[in-house]
Amino acid sequence: MDRRTLLRRGLQTAAGTAAAVVAAWWPDGRSCARAQAPIRAAVQFGWVKTVEFAGSFIADDRGYYKAEGLDVDMLSGGPGIDVVTAIVSGRAMFGCGTGAQILAKARQQGAPLKVIGVLYQKSPLAVLSLKKSPIRTPQDLLGKRVGVAAADSIPWTTWLALNHLDASRITRVPVQFDPAPLVTGQVDAFLSFATEQPVELQVQGVPVEFFLLADYGYSSYSGCYYVLEDTLKARRDEVVRFMRAEVRGWEANVANPSLGAKLSVEKYGKALGLSYMSQYLGNKVTIERLMQTPVTKQHGLLWMGDGEIAANVSLFKQTGIGVGPELFTNDVLQEIYHGRNRV
Numbered sequence: 286m287d288r289r290t291l292l293r294r295g296l297q298t299a300a301g302t303a304a305a306v307v308a309a310w311w312p313d314g315r316s317c318a319r320a321q322a323p324i325r326a327a328v329q330f331g332w333v334k335t336v337e338f339a340g341s342f343i344a345d346d347r348g349y350y351k352a353e354g355l356d357v358d359m360l361s362g363g364p365g366i367d368v369v370t371a372i373v374s375g376r377a378m379f380g381c382g383t384g385a386q387i388l389a390k391a392r393q394q395g396a397p398l399k400v401i402g403v404l405y406q407k408s409p410l411a412v413l414s415l416k417k418s419p420i421r422t423p424q425d426l427l428g429k430r431v432g433v434a435a436a437d438s439i440p441w442t443t444w445l446a447l448n449h450l451d452a453s454r455i456t457r458v459p460v461q462f463d464p465a466p467l468v469t470g471q472v473d474a475f476l477s478f479a480t481e482q483p484v485e486l487q488v489q490g491v492p493v494e495f496f497l498l499a500d501y502g503y504s505s506y507s508g509c510y511y512v513l514e515d516t517l518k519a520r521r522d523e524v525v526r527f528m529r530a531e532v533r534g535w536e537a538n539v540a541n542p543s544l545g546a547k548l549s550v551e552k553y554g555k556a557l558g559l560s561y562m563s564q565y566l567g568n569k570v571t572i573e574r575l576m577q578t579p580v581t582k583q584h585g586l587l588w589m590g591d592g593e594i595a596a597n598v599s600l601f602k603q604t605g606i607g608v609g610p611e612l613f614t615n616d617v618l619q620e621i622y623h624g625r626n627r628v
Contacts, residue, residue, distance in 0.1 A: 321354075323350075323351065323354050323355055323356040324354055324355055324356065324523055325355075325356045325357075325358070326355055326356070326357055326358070326378040326379065326523060326527065327357070327358040327359075327360055327376065327377040327378055327379070328341065328357055328358070328359055328360065328377060328378070328379040328380070328381050328527070329360045329362065329368050329371035329372060329376070329377035329379070329380050329381065330359065330360060330361055330362045330368075330381055330382050331362045331368050331380070331381065331382025331383045331508075332361075332362045332363065332382055333361050333362060333363045333554070333557060334359070334361050334549065334553045334554040334557065335549055335554055335557070335559060335564065335567075336545050336546050336549040336554075336559075336564040336565075336567055336568045336571075337382060337480070337508070337567075337571070338359070338381065338382065338549075338553075339534070339535075339538045339544075339545025339546070339548065339549060339568060340404070340531050340532075340534035340535035340537075340538050340545070341357075341359055341381065341531060341534060342359075342534070342545060342548040342549060342552070342553045343533075343534035343535075343537045343538055343544060343545060343548065344357075344530040344531055344533060344534035345357065345359065345534075345553075346548055346552070347533075347534070347537065349529075349530035349533045349534055350527075350530045352530070353526035353527065353529060353530050354526060355523070355526055355527060355530065357527070357530075359553070360376075360377055362382065368380060368382075368383055369383070369387065369388070369391045369396065369398075372396075372398065372511065372512070372513060373391075373396045373398075373513065378512065378516060378520070378523070378527075379510065379511070379512055379524075379527060380398075380509070380510065380511045380512070381404075381508075381509075381510050381511075381531075382404070382508050382509075383507075383508075383509050383511065384408075384505065384506070384507045384508075384509065385400065385403070385505060385506035385507070385509055385597050385601075385612070386505060386600070386601065386604065386606065388400060388509060388511055388612065389597075389601050389606045389608040389612055390606055390608075392608050392612055393606055393607060393608050396513075397513055397514040397515065398511050398512070398513065398514070398612070399511060399512055399513070399514050399517050399612070399613075399614055400506070400509045400510065400511045400589070400612055400613045400614070401510050401511060401512060401517070401524065401528060401614060401616070401617045401618070402509070402510040402528060402531070402532075402587030402588070402589070402617070402618055403506045403507075403508060403509050403510070403587055403588075403589050404507075404508030404509075404510070404535070404571075404575075404576055404586075404587060405506065405507035405508035405571070405575045405576060406506070406575065406576055406577070406578045406580065406581060406593065407497055407499035407500075407507075407574070407575050407578070408440075408497065408498055408499045408503055408504075408505040408506075408507050409478045409479045409480055409497075409507060409571075409575055410437070410440055410444075410476065410477075410478065410479070410497070410498045410499075410503065410505075411476075411477050411478070411479040411483065411495040411496060411497050411498065412426070412431075412474050412475075412476060412477075412495060412496055412498070413464065413467065413474065413475045413476070413477040413482055413483050413486075413493055413494075413495040414467070414473065414474045414475070414493065414494060414495065415467065415468070415491070415492065415493055416492035416493055416494050417492070418473065419494050420473065420474045420496075421494070421496060422496070422501075423448040423450055423501050424450075426450065426455050426474060427450070427451075427454045427455060428454060428455075429455060429456070429473040429474055430456040430458050430471070430472045430473050430474075431455055431456065431457055431458065431472060431473065431474045431475070431476065432458050432459075432460035432464075432466050432467060432471070432472040432474070432475040432476065433457050433458070433459070433460065433476045434459075434460055434461060434462055434476065435459065437476050439604065440498065440503065440505070441457075441476055443503070443600070443603060443604060444498045444501070444502065444503045446603075447501070447502040447503060447603075448501055448502060458471065458472050460472070460475065462481075462482070464477065464482040464485065464486055467486075467493075468486065468491055477495065479495060479497060479570050479574060479575065480567040480570050480571055480575075481567065483495050483570070484563050484566045484567045484570065485563065487566060488560065488562050488563050488566065497574065497575075503600070504593065504596030504597055504599070504600055505597060505600055506589070506593070506597050508575075508576075510528065510531065510587065512524060517614075517616075517617075521617075524617055525617055525620050525621060528587075528617050528618065528621060529621045529628055531587070532585065532586055532587060532618075532621060532628045533628050535576070535586050535587070536586060536627060536628060538568070538572070539572050539576075539577070539586070542565060542568045542569050542572055543565060545564075545568050546561055546564040546565035546568050547561065549564045550564055578590075578593075580593060581626075582626065583626060584615075584618070584622065584626055585618065585621075585622045585625070585626040585627060585628075587618060588615060588618055588622075589613050589615055594610050594613050595610065597613075598610055598612075
């Protein structure tokens with residue numbers, strides 16, 4: 286099962302998981318001095334341990350968690366793991382790597398979630414094409430065949446509507462997540478994740494190019510950090526410490542993309558048999574195309590701009606989710622940055 290299937294399924298299961306809110310299991314220790322025993326906490330990843338979570342890997346490996354008085358258990362996501370349930374049930378204190386639409390749907394159904402930072406300032410969904418016959422704008426899709434997986438139906442049709450594209454003038458071809466139909470010429474374009482299929486083909490020596498749906502109106506945060514509202518109130522100190530360590534990890538990853546790739550392949554994702562080059566190139570796409578914007582350059586990594594929040598809320602409404610800007614808060618990041626744009 287591809288990670289996109291899991292994420293889309295989250296939208297459908299959020300209603301059932303929202304009622305599972307119970308007291309968290311992590312120990313007391315809000316006022317614990319860092320010299321004392323570290324406070325235990327868990328973070329639930331939205332997918333398996335790939336370079337997508339490089340900031341967390343670096344925070345652990347370089348002792349940033351330890352410096353904050355935290356002992357963090359990093360829980361892998363994957364097929365069959367409901368990441369929202371892990372937070373609302375108290376199995377994990379922090380969530381990392383989930384799309385804003387999934388969290389908004391869960392909040393609408395009663396889960397008191399709060400997004401406290403965003404890694405992917407832009408959705409990683411992208412239209413992929415071969416360099417020898419490039420598709421560079423939405424209008425270039427008219428009259429073309431596009432491979433779209435069933436799990437991506439909602440964002441695809443939403444994006445077409447946003448760009449006033451007549452779906453009847455585009456031939457949608459059902460595909461899985463393997464981009465082979467693009468290489469063999471069965472389709473002219475392929476709806477992909479910018480950090481996955483384009484990188485996969487590049488490693489295989491197939492020249493490709495892509496554009497992000499986000500560059501043409503699809504304003505959807507992805508890779509969100511989130512907690513329960515009660516956690517933010519009662520455990521604010523631990524939340525600030527954790528997020529400060531995460532920001533330091535991501536700053537180090539931006540400065541040295543090979544570090545996050547190496548830790549993913551050789552340590553944290555070792556059991557997955559990951560390719561270093563794929564992890565490195567995927568990390569570069571994340572850094573250069575997804576996680577850094579004028580907003581983050583002004584305020585710091587993971588920051589959420591007012592305009593971008595409003596655009597996400599607008600997208601929620603277009604997909605039938607009645608949740609407003611109350612889902613998001615920069616409160617914790619404000620305390621971390623103190624008006625600067627680096628920790």
